[in-house]
Amino acid sequence: MTQFLQQLSNGVVLGATYGLIALGYTMVYGIIQLINFAHGDIFMLGAFGGLLVYNHMPTGMQDHILIALPICLIVGIIWSVAAAVIMERFAYRPLRNAPRLAPLITAIGVSAIIEEGVRLKYPGAKKPLPFPSLLPDGFFTVGGVRITWASVSVVAVAIALMIALQAFVLRSRTGRAMRATAQDPDTAQLMGVDTNRVIVTTFALGAVLAAVAGVLQGARLGTVRFDDGFTAGLKAFTAAVLGGIGNITGCVAGGFIIGIVEVMATQYLPHGSGYKDLWAFVVLILVLVFKPNGLFGEEVAARA
């Protein structure tokens, strides 16, 4: 039982990261039905942005995580948002009315550009880079389950952001505009919604969440790599589809499910640790067979 709970806590932490990234997929899909395949790389960029500013801080500042972490987060967010806005403006907007395949292939191209750009231009990024431990040290034990403060902070930040996003989408003016654009962009525009602005905002919001996930994951796991975006993106995309792409609640749930399935496979299935990705996809397929729109796919109201 202790073992189960220990693994559950590992899965929740992993799932929180997946969920944060998945939100970017799901929001963009909700608005313009584009699977933004470059979103995983926005996540990676966030981590690299945070790392860059950390490496340029004076040593005294690096040691104070309460100063260093927020700065890393802010710079990571700036990097990610800038990249997301540029990519929306120059890669996706010209293709807004093109057949759906065109922006999708473009997204894959953008992903390759970001990945290779980081690999070639970021100092030392050809090798995996060490990431500073910017999260609180230490741990506590509940009923034999060891939980690090780093994990607690990751999950706390992730859940706070998820709640904030939900509130933003449901209560704010811009959130309402997002929902209107999602339902029918043409009508929304006729009603005075600046759909271009709404779409950029959506990309930027997704990038903020991805950047935070990137910096937190870097700090928790201690390493970043130029190709991190690919696997993380694929997992997050799976989480978004699992929950019902376009649906914010479903996407968060999907993230946690994928994370938990992975660690439980490691613990309880033979050769589980090597095949954990396989089990994550098996769960996805099973869900899609019985609920083709994903777990929360039919619930229309909360969609953004």
Place this chain on the structure above:
Amino acid sequence: MRHRNLVRVAMPVVVGAIVIAGCGSNKSSGGTSGGGAHTVIIGMSAPLTGPLSALGLGMKNSVDLAVKQANAAGTVKGWTIKFQPEDDQADANVGGQVAARLSSISNLVGIVGTLNSSVAQQEQKAYNDQNIVMISPANTGVELTQGPDYASGNKTRPYASYFRVSTTDAIQGPFAAKYLYTSGVHKVATVNDQKTYGAGLTAQFEKEFKKEGGQVTSHQTINPGDKDFSGVISKIKPTNPGAVYYGGEYPEAGPLSKQMKASGLDVPLMGGDGIYDPTFIQLAGAKSNGDLATSVGAPTAALASAKKFVQDYKAAGYKEDFSAYGAYSYDAANVIIQAMATALSGKTSIDAAARQAIVAAVGQTDMEGVTGHVSFDKYGDTTNRVLTVYKVTSGAWAPVKTDTF
């Protein structure tokens, strides 16, 4: 917004991802100039980009050095040697493309490479079909020379043109097992990355460790590219191992060691030559002190025979360090150059007979290299079975024991 059919959306994504994964090759070639009338090419397949490029670039520079020196000295009379390194990205599929490209070059006679056993497995046949000699400075997977059934004692050499100057996992794994057991660790957990190298090394380690009387408490696998090892670590931890043996390379081993210590599994991580790299320590952080690695041969810096190599390498001004396999790559290149000197003298073109003569000459190699004496047994394996255990001590790898097995 209506929900479109998910399959319609997902298919191009999947297809696209496959296309992306399959594409992309970075060409780079370090040409050299010399005085011979005819040109002969030595190729290389190694990861020149990507997470393992630190090792690959050290290999590339070292072969480049050997080729430049041979051209300057006119070692192969009448011929100028050109060096053509290709990037295999440590990926078996990319390696297959590299092999197809290199093996079709008519005046190419030898290959130094690969770094990864799994990549070599994909390339061996293409070169062997063309009688191109391939010498790896780093492959340790046993089946590359002794066939897939070596473990049951049924050793057959699959490819006559494949040699290596590194020793194998059949030696390296047991060497590590013996060292750990005699140093007082009687319970270990193992983790491997399921690649040819990692899985083979771990299997050989476990076999010897059990034979010594030790207990393998847990046997886990991960995927190359994984970063979050919390699940595996939580599974291993209750079995109370005295050490974790990792079969794989440093991009995963570094974070694994770091996360082990953060999760309270505060025991040394030990691995093979794949983790013996300064990047491992950077990634594993301050708590990696005490982690162990074996590597083939004796430490390059400590070898009297390698002094000149180290000096020449520095003098040549390469940007990257020669890394773990530089000295071995240099030796491998020189073995090919020596063989060319015998087989190509008086010849003006490369044909199948010339290539066969080079393969035969490599098999007869008997020279003093910078890593020690170089010669091959009937499987193409090196007869130089020296290994060294390294330990992370105050943030750097320090040799603790050099021995033959």
